[in-house]
Amino acid sequence: MTDDDLTLRAIGRDLAEELRRHSLDVHEGRESAETVVASLPPEFWCLGMRPDRNPRPLERDGKRPPVRSCREFTALMEELCRGDAGLALAMPFSSMSALLMEQMLSEEQLEAHYARMADRPTWTFFALTEPERGSDAGAITTSLEPGEDAAILDGVKRYIGNGVRAYCGMVFARNTAASGMFAVQPVLVSADAPGFSAERLDTAGLKGAALSEIRLDGVEIPNAGESDAGPSGLRGAMQTFDTFRPCVGAMALGAGVAVYEYVEGELRHRTRRAWQDRFAHRIGATRGLIAEAATAIDAGRGDGSVSSAAKLSAVRLADELAAAAVAALGPAARLEHPLIDKWDNDIRGIEFMEGTSDIQRQTIAQGWIAGRLPIAGAAR
Structure with a gap:
């Protein structure tokens, strides 16, 4: 990882801790996501803005890490979803519309939009x-x-x-x-x-x-x-989906890692080691696959196949982690550990974002047949 990557993940972890504090209150209706976002420093509202337009750049240790590439965005979203996936989606910079708006809006419209984003939470x-x-x-x-x-x-x-x-x-x-x-x-x-x-x-x-x-x-x-009609239409929709699909995979991975770390903290030494042996390597491998898909998109080589493999793998892993958490923590796990119940529901919701697993398998198969998917076993 580069220094910018490490700085960005550190920023994401700090924000994730704040999101986690409000997680159950928002989930159970005691607090609104809008109130949570408004309570954050304004720099967090503007994280996704172009550096040359951002009047409130976020700094950490004297650095201003960008959040413009797909790889940067996936790293940030994974960290945020370790805190709360729903609140990560409530952050103003997370909307898929940002890419199309930059392509289609006039300079005057973009200036007004960015000025509004810097002034108050803007969705x-x-x-x-x-x-x-x-x-x-x-x-x-x-x-x-x-x-x-x-x-x-x-x-x-x-x-x-x-x-x-x-x-x-x-x-x-x-x-x-x-x-x-x-x-x-x-x-x-x-x-x-x-x-x-x-x-x-x-x-x-x-x-x-x-x-x-x-x-x-x-x-x-x-x-x-x-x-x-311009350059968008069906092609614009597909390009947007392909660009954001690794980010959805990162969301699933982040929610899955939240489950993993929570259970890890609840288990005794011997069972903790078995838990780590079962999942730690897969988490690292899935993170690498997501990074590969995002890097391909940033390099103009994204055709959807690797992105679909990344999203499918991440959702499968997160789903297995949620199920294994209940088995590890006992039959009353969902009652005694409400975050586990919440994370399981969130993960099932992420399954439907950017296409279900069946759709991802179709895209993977097409890429495999065409020789565009050099990742062995990605469609398992």
Whole structure:
């Protein structure tokens, strides 16, 4: 690891300790994630901002580690999820929309957005997933009907992180005046636009993420006509998923490591050694696979296969750790150790982010057949 990597992980561990303090209170509804985030130093709101735009850079030991590459972001998210995965997703910099916003917004819009982020906790959303359709970008039914002065947006999005607290976000819709891959395009939507509404969903885990249902009823989108499909659409959605998939793997690993370390601290010497022998090597190997996937993306070599292998491996390991924790701590583990119960629910929620394990296996198989996946046993 580089010095920046070590510094970034140290920052993540410090923040994770603070998130852990609020973990059960947020999960059980005694405290809101928004209150937790607002109580943090403002530097943490801005962690994901471009260094040249960040007026509140976070320093540690005289260093300002960047959080711009996929590898940097995965390292940070793993550490944060050792504290609390739901609250990690509640951090303003964690939204998938950031990548698309930088590609699509004007310089003036970006300046206003970054100024707002530096001033107060500011959330955005990435709205692709739909009821009955999931995150299949090619099958979405949300429509964008071009007009003379504005396009009209209609549809429903579900399981959208930060939907109820975001001030704006990217909504994927099917442009009725276009066809093929350019028919699907993301548009910027303000949460205060007439016809926009969002409702928080009741979930078993990841409470801090504020997963929401968004309804779009005749929302007017200025200047979003047929010629505005741009470089995004289906390709933009897939690029965003491929970029963030190792980060989801890092989230699963972080939650799994939280379980591992908690159980390790509860066991006696002999059983602790058996626990370490069973899982320590796999944790290190999974961390290495996630780093390899992130490095490939940063180098422009990410095709989805290695990212899928990283996410699948991390979720499988985290799920096994949660199950093994109950076996190690006894039949009353979920009652006597409420964090174990919470982490298990969080891990099951991460399984559905960026595609379920079955979808990841399909991507891995395609990469293997095409000779793009040189990692033996990655699809087990």
